[in-house]
Amino acid sequence: MSKSQAMSPSVMVGFIGGGNMAQSIIKGLLREDVLKPEQFYVSAPSDRNLNKIKELGIKVTNNNRDVATKSNVLFLACKPYHMVAVMEEIRESVEDEQLVVPISVGTKVELFEQGLPSCHIIRVMPSLPNEVAAGIAMHTKSIRATAKDVDIVEALFKPLGCCEPVQENLLDVTAQLGGAACAWNSIIIEALADGAVKMGLPRVLANKLAPYSLLGTAKLIIETGVHPAQIKDNVTSPGGTTICGVHVMEQRGVRGAMMDAMEGAVLKAREISKNK
Ligand SMILES: NC(=O)c1ccc[n+]([C@@H]2O[C@H](COP(=O)([O-])OP(=O)(O)OC[C@H]3O[C@@H](n4cnc5c(N)ncnc54)[C@H](OP(=O)(O)O)[C@@H]3O)[C@@H](O)[C@H]2O)c1
Structure with a gap:
């Protein structure tokens, strides 16, 4: 980039x-x-x-x-x-x-x-x-x-x-953000596409568009330096569609699940390197 x-x-x-x-x-x-x-x-x-x-x-x-x-x-x-x-x-x-x-x-x-x-x-x-x-x-x-x-x-x-x-003791955390998160992000992309298919979008189009939703958000954050929370606030209008989706995500614990995934992966990496 x-x-x-x-x-x-x-x-x-x-x-x-x-x-x-x-x-x-x-x-x-x-x-x-x-x-x-x-x-x-x-x-x-x-x-x-x-x-x-x-x-x-x-x-x-x-x-x-x-x-x-x-x-x-x-x-x-x-x-x-x-x-x-x-x-x-x-x-x-x-x-x-x-x-x-x-x-x-x-x-x-x-x-x-x-x-x-x-x-x-x-x-x-x-x-x-x-x-x-x-x-x-x-x-x-x-x-x-x-x-x-x-x-x-x-x-x-x-x-x-x-x-x-x-610092070297943080390389196993950055490795998970770079590597393991590829798998987690792919699951999110696949799930977004599945949701779109459920709501009537043809599969080919859903699979084509879903990666852009992550790519576009990531580019906005990297290139403008805007905090992710600010982007969420900017696209969430009162009583609108987006806040309904945010509510579902919070009820289902998406943030906690991502944090748990990161914690689990880093702890496993540390266990593996200790046993080498
Ligand atoms: N994949 C990732 O996402 C990722 C991310 C960060 C770091 N890494 C690190 O990158 C390294 C490579 O991973 P990889 O996924 O690329 O593994 P890989 O696809 O299995 O490739 C390993 C390479 O090492 C070669 N090799 C085996 N023994 C060798 C020897 N004695 N001398 C010279 N080369 C030898 C293999 O030869 P052949 O071609 O003959 O089999 C192969 O080309 C690993 O240490 C891994 O921890 C990987």
Whole structure:
């Protein structure tokens, strides 16, 4: 949603792991013209995902060390339980002060500082809507990472949505707002469409319009800075239709349900990362 600025053509961005999240970030960066296909280099053990990445004109390999050696910015985009082994594998291939960006859920900056002690680590918690430049990608830096490293990470992610620093202990909350909330918002969109169908709108039209109701409201809030409560007040005329719907939502506890969903997801994420 913010304006993108192409990075220097000499910047090479590597991804170790080329699955769903890596592909979302890559597609977002291509879509926003931040990087060209020749500025990426991606590795994974099998060709399952690499074949799809190759179709984007991007160089791929099964050799993690080669990607580590040839990248200025190195994303670690495999699953959390592969991270320790991957770091051992590439330790001799990274340069001193190389910028490394792990994106795994529930793995602390400390793990990467220990695994790659010569590198500058900035942990980013991205989200799939980064692919369409409307995602959340908050970040936390290691002690050794510099303001210049932060600038690079923000130059990559600001064009893909919201990207700001946050304390590491809050990354699991922002991850749920970016990731799990995609599922919750989809349920709300589907339910709005179902309601519209119930009241006579054809299914195809209902499914087409329902996402716009969330998108439009979100854009208004982001672009005008108006508080959500103010928007609700602005569209609620005395004795009108909207307040009848608001009354039903309050009776059914929609606010409490959303807060409970967030609490449940964050507590579960904390439990999972404690047991790792
Ligand atoms: N998906 C999300 O919404 C989301 C959001 C925030 C953060 N994350 C984090 O992003 C990371 C990737 O998640 P994902 O959803 O993209 O998973 P995914 O689709 O399963 O992709 C994992 C990738 O890692 C590769 N891989 C496995 N072992 C490897 C190794 N030893 N060396 C190099 N690559 C290896 C896999 O290779 P193959 O292609 O050969 O299978 C695959 O390309 C995870 O740490 C996750 O916590 C995901």
